[in-house]
Amino acid sequence: MQTPDRSLDQMRDTAPLVQNITNFVAMNVMANAMLAAGASPAMVHAREEAAEFAGLAIALTVNIGTLSPDWAGAMTDAAAAANDHGKPWVLDPVAVGATTYRQTVAAQLLALNPTVIRGNASEIIALAGKDASGKGVDAGDAVSVATDAAAVLARRTGGVVAVTGQTDLVTDGTRFAEVQNGHPLMPRVTALGCSLTGIVGAFVAGQDPFEATVAALAFYGLAGERAANGAKGPGSFQVAFLDALYTLDGHDLARGARIVLS
């Protein structure tokens, strides 16, 4: 398996143009996280141009955090276009279990076989069709509870599923990896999960989806650990986190990544 520092270096060397259809809460911090990490984000979501732009971008991410019928249409249009062009795309099923509308839209997107799905345990379980206890957009379940659901989803889509939480789980239905990097302040800043989806999108552009997703999660979690040094709360943490995404390099990642394959 390619080491995570190689994945990081490759992402930075290509600075991939990644199209993101994400929610209103996440847009700014997601773009900043991706820019800091070294990618080229583009927030293009209008139905009039989403599919056309998917042909230009190297990868696509889709997040259902703040939906509307027009946006849901743009999401399926863009995902279908990414598939047509052989481009990878990442699905973030935010709070999918909370309302009927989210379930409906998420099912339409799931049918388009995302290259990677990234969610918390509640979301992955809900998406797989089992019972889950979701309290809004927070994770109500431990990551380990979602192992079976993740594997089921990965086999159903032929893609990779990442369950993120205190420790993260990544599987393609056959291989399993646990990523232990991260910090408790991360969920105290809004949209850091959504922003991670953008980082995953940048890593999977032109790389093996399983390896690239593992690398993206380790990189992101390690940046969180570095940012927590000296942070006085979620405000200063968020600032230091963007700095860490910018300064953390391949050597840091090779030393700091805590990945367990199984």
Next chain:
Amino acid sequence: MQTPDRSLDQMRDTAPLVQNITNFVAMNVMANAMLAAGASPAMVHAREEAAEFAGLAIALTVNIGTLSPDWAGAMTDAAAAANDHGKPWVLDPVAVGATTYRQTVAAQLLALNPTVIRGNASEIIALAGKDASGKGVDAGDAVSVATDAAAVLARRTGGVVAVTGQTDLVTDGTRFAEVQNGHPLMPRVTALGCSLTGIVGAFVAGQDPFEATVAALAFYGLAGERAANGAKGPGSFQVAFLDALYTLDGHDLARGARIVLS
């Protein structure tokens, strides 16, 4: 009257799920302020799901800062659902006097009797139907000028009205409280007023609306005072403000709250 530190502790103990239909400018910072303070914000505004979600949340806040017909519909749907479920909801009538459209939508929401209305003096006067000098979303009037308008609105809705500015005024039409906490840098950061509405929503979840609103305003203003220590401008102030919302505890609030009942 319950002391404000008790209100803060109760809010943090329950970490209430609060649904927010707010404007595009405020979404991110409002979610971050609520997370930092200890609440569980959910930004759910699509007409397809807003009312359904209002049944799940403990409280709702509605802000007319960036309107559209779909959003206005979601606002009235969600407010009506909150009323049906006996959940408190807070109205933030941003710049209500500025355009005809805002006046129309605000009147529809006012007819649904919000548990709390939070605005600046110009907005409260405009909402009460008197003349007000509003320059965009800034307050053109001193808070004291709006005392009568606030009392009229409170009696009309049977709820609480908070007028925020250099000093804040809270009334339920019978009781009046003045909250003197705050700092002049606060209005130099966009959406801190909108974010306060979310904090009020988190405090009133399961608490007496008058007491909880007073506590929320004192907590928020005191965090502003703490953040101003060492801030070099609105950028570093905003960072320190999120940290202060996170670190300020009941003891700090008991010592630092400046509340005058009348």
Next chain:
Amino acid sequence: MQTPDRSLDQMRDTAPLVQNITNFVAMNVMANAMLAAGASPAMVHAREEAAEFAGLAIALTVNIGTLSPDWAGAMTDAAAAANDHGKPWVLDPVAVGATTYRQTVAAQLLALNPTVIRGNASEIIALAGKDASGKGVDAGDAVSVATDAAAVLARRTGGVVAVTGQTDLVTDGTRFAEVQNGHPLMPRVTALGCSLTGIVGAFVAGQDPFEATVAALAFYGLAGERAANGAKGPGSFQVAFLDALYTLDGHDLARGARIVLS
């Protein structure tokens, strides 16, 4: 020509109310940049009120970063209203060359003769109708390559065109100015270009568009230089940048502006 410090002082003395129809990514940081600099931003974009509000505001800015048919309609409504009221307005043609939809909307706005157009070299070339290499919203061309396109556009609209990049170019078709202030970290923070458009809008309110645009660019670039001192990455840079927009005064600008007229 009026010196840039005079333009800055005049902007701060009047704290102009500027209406901004901008993209979802930029809204918060743009409002914060304008507040920090001393202007009064109002983010009013609903078709139901955009034109009415343009009659209240002193200036208008329009940014096509995240389009939809309703918003495009509000943009042309508001720009036409600004023209009717004799108010200046600024166009920011984000990524205009990337999709057919953007080209169509930008052409409609261009026909309304913006007082100022601010874009990167790729955008200005695309808007002028020549070939341009745009990679998403980043500038693929050096500013100097766009000199002819800028002059052509300025003469066609009767307005001012500003091409921003490592060094900036401003022209009204006759006069040309180069602004050399700025810092390489600025494009690593999302929406700082969009926010600059708001600062230009604040400066041109009631001032000569060419002189005010030059002053706005020097002020903004100088704030970037000051913010880079001690910044550890794009996170701390963005915080220090808002502080610098707030603290930088006329004396600093008179000393630090690097403007070459030709």
